[in-house]
Amino acid sequence: MKVKLNRGFYQDPDVVSCAKALVGKVLCTNVGGQYTSGIITETEAYSGSNDKASHANNGKRTKRNESMYLAGGHAYVYLCYGIHHLFNVVTAPKDQADAVLIRAIEPLEGLEIMLNRRNQKELKKDLFKGPGKVSQALGISLKEDRKDLQGESIWIEDRNINVTDDALKVSARIGIGYAGEDALLPWRFEL
DNA sequence: AAACCGATTAACT
DNA sequence: GTTAATCGGTTTC
Numbered sequence: 001m002k003v004k005l006n007r008g009f010y011q012d013p014d015v016v017s018c019a020k021a022l023v024g025k026v027l028c029t030n031v032g033g034q035y036t037s038g039i040i041t042e043t044e045a046y047s048g049s050n051d052k053a054s055h056a057n058n059g060k061r062t063k064r065n066e067s068m069y070l071a072g073g074h075a076y077v078y079l080c081y082g083i084h085h086l087f088n089v090v091t092a093p094k095d096q097a098d099a100v101l102i103r104a105i106e107p108l109e110g111l112e113i114m115l116n117r118r119n120q121k122e123l124k125k126d127l128f129k130g131p132g133k134v135s136q137a138l139g140i141s142l143k144e145d146r147k148d149l150q151g152e153s154i155w156i157e158d159r160n161i162n163v164t165d166d167a168l169k170v171s172a173r174i175g176i177g178y179a180g181e182d183a184l185l186p187w188r189f190e191l
Numbered sequence: 192a193a194a195c196c197g198a199t200t201a202a203c204t
Numbered sequence: 205g206t207t208a209a210t211c212g213g214t215t216t217c
Binding site (some may be wrong): 032044046053054055078079080081082083084086088101103131132133174175176178179187 | 198
Binding site for chain 3 (some may be wrong): 063
């Protein structure tokens with residue numbers, strides 16, 4: 001059974017619980033006429049308010065992070081280190097600026113296409129583990145920024161994959177050492 | 192107008 | 205374990 005997540009799912013005011021809930025869901029893209037999908041296996045929560053690691057910390061609002069202020073259920077894509085596109089799911093009601101970073105997937109459909117995009121010939125370990133790799137595999141670029149996840153080019157489905165709390169590994173977020181105490185928050189979730 | 196830098200990755204030693 | 209690659213956005217002058 002495939003069910004596209006509806007607007008209500010993304011309106012959860014608690015970005016941490018939403019990040020948890022997204023693990024085990026299926027991220028699908030239809031970019032350049034090519035359909036690909038994968039099971040989300042790792043996420044991180046970023047809270048718009050009171051989280052030094054977030055681009056929207058302390059109500060910061062710039063051209064880059066503008067899409068974080070959209071209603072939950074939109075995409076926030078930005079360029080990191082001048083090289084990698086990082087894909088986030090905006091959550092919570094409009095203007096709360098919460099977002100969940102998708103850090104890893106397990107390929108499901110369109111494996112050949114995803115391997116091609118990654119310049120790989122065969123499936124190897126860790127090929128789709130890492131936020132930059134996820135975006136590359138699924139064809140996500142800055143063009144997908146601000147996109148509505150209810151649309152036809154990028155969306156998330158519930159396929160009844162059961163993820164128990166026990167199966168989830170919880171840890172501190174990656175690459176945000178500059179965030180002081182907030183770098184220690186256990187807001188990273190992986191299978 | 193120029194400097195500074197990052198929610199990373201791949202290719203090294 | 206270390207480090208180069210690379211560039212739009214943000215900050216600073």
